Amino acid sequence: MTKKILVTGADGFIGSHLTEELVRQGHDVRAFVFYNSFNSWGWLDQSTKEIKESLDIFSGDIRDPFGVKEAMKGCTHVLHLASLIAIPYSYHSPATYIDTNVNGTLNIVQAARELGVDKVVHTSTSEVYGTAQYVPIDENHPLQGQSPYSASKIGADQMALSFYRSFDTPVSVIRPFNTYGPRQSARAVIPTIISQLANGQTTIKLGAISPTRDFNYVQDTVSGFISVMNSEKSLGEVINVGSNYEVSIGETAEMIADIMGVNLTIETDEQRLRPEKSEVNRLWAENKKAKELIGWQPQYGGKDGFRRGLEETIEWFTNPKNLSQYKADVYNI
Structure with a gap:
């Protein structure tokens, strides 16, 4: 109804x-x-x-x-x-x-x-x-x-x-x-990874990569x-x-890089790390x-479903019109 x-x-x-x-x-x-x-x-x-x-x-x-x-x-x-x-x-x-x-x-x-x-x-x-x-x-x-x-x-x-x-x-x-x-904000990890790679960066900045997440x-x-x-x-x-x-942030970055055909290097950015007792290590x-x-x-x-979802997400983000709305070189809190 x-x-x-x-x-x-x-x-x-x-x-x-x-x-x-x-x-x-x-x-x-x-x-x-x-x-x-x-x-x-x-x-x-x-x-x-x-x-x-x-x-x-x-x-x-x-x-x-x-x-x-x-x-x-x-x-x-x-x-x-x-x-x-x-x-x-x-x-x-x-x-x-x-x-x-x-x-x-x-x-x-x-x-x-x-x-x-x-x-x-x-x-x-x-x-x-x-x-x-x-x-x-x-x-x-x-x-x-x-x-x-x-x-x-x-x-x-x-x-x-x-x-x-x-x-x-x-x-x-x-x-x-x-x-x-x-459309997800670059304050989230997946758009952060994709937008940096899509802008030609092969060494990208992330926070902790060992925590796991359940991406939906x-x-x-x-x-x-x-x-x-x-x-x-x-x-x-x-x-x-x-x-x-369950998948780690590091594994997620590697899967995104594989889909995008990029050799990836991850650099830890201290400002992206949560305080130790505030980090959620496993979901x-x-x-x-x-x-x-x-x-x-x-x-x-x-x-397989996660990879398919990433492929659809990457397709959207790598459209120049959409990518232009993101500041890949700036940490988005």
């Missing part, structure tokens, strides 16, 4: 892909984008004419409860992605993460309670688990705030779930592992959001969305709950 859906953070990496897919599926979508005087819609500016003409754009700030409630009026479903996500930035500006991630989520669930929306899907992150105490990481794994960012997301998750438990507000929490793909291609993350939204069984639940494939998703509860499974899982 067609739904009236508000997507917060619709101008961002995952949000823009999700917004476009919802429009393609025939839904009535209101895209909440961060207000700016340039009237920029972020990545939605690059959407096709047909998609842009189908969107109801709402420019606002997730930190403002009045604007958030106004944006939610008339919507049956809310997919809440708006947040600050860069870990290094959270080291020197932690208060902005509380304002945006915790208070922003409070604004969403409070308005949802008052307006009687049918469903709120709140976006978590695998960073809330910290370094794996056991693998694969399921939804019962302890939460560890190893950065101000992850601490703010733990707070936001618990705020969303508290409204489900306290007021029966229809909330579900999706917990994506490391999403990658076209953006189309799989998008389908996870839609599956959680559509499932009644997801109410009050936290659901991991991950590929169930590996258990996705059994998503498969059994909401019928979701990754289409880009395993080593």
Whole structure:
């Protein structure tokens, strides 16, 4: 059935892909984008004419409860992605993460309670688990705030779930592992590697390369959001969305270099290293709950799926028009 859906953070990496897919599926979508005087819609500016003409754009700030409630009026479903996500930035500006991630989520669930929306899907992150105490990481794994960012997301998750438990507000929490793909910020490791190589550098700068991650291609993350939204069984639940494939940062760089046909040398850049106790050394998703509860499974899982996702990502980044939007010679926090 067609739904009236508000997507917060619709101008961002995952949000823009999700917004476009919802429009393609025939839904009535209101895209909440961060207000700016340039009237920029972020990545939605690059959407096709047909998609842009189908969107109801709402420019606002997730930190403002009045604007958030106004944006939610008339919507049956809310997919809440708006947040600050860069870990290094959270080291020197932690208060902005509380304002945006915790208070922003409070604004969403409070308005949802008052307006009687049918469903709120709140976006978590695998960073809330910290370094794996056991693998694969399921939804019962302890939460560890190893950065101000992850601490703010733990707070936001618990705020969303508290409204489900306290007021029966229809909330579900999706917990994506490391999403990658076209449009991702160069603050993330895969775009960092690709953009440096695509600009002709064969010696690239990275932080720690021994940590492992569970990379999830953006189309799989998008389908996870839609599956959680559509499932009644997801109410009050936290659901991991991950590929169930663990790979190190170093191995990832080597795979990218192989696809791009480049002989790679990695140079450690001290400013890209996290403080020792803040580094998340291992992430590996258990996705059994998503498969059994909401019928979701990754289409880009395993080593072959990861390579296929990287090939599609590299194809996008190496398009000169797209590559020109990235500053490969500057560390993006």
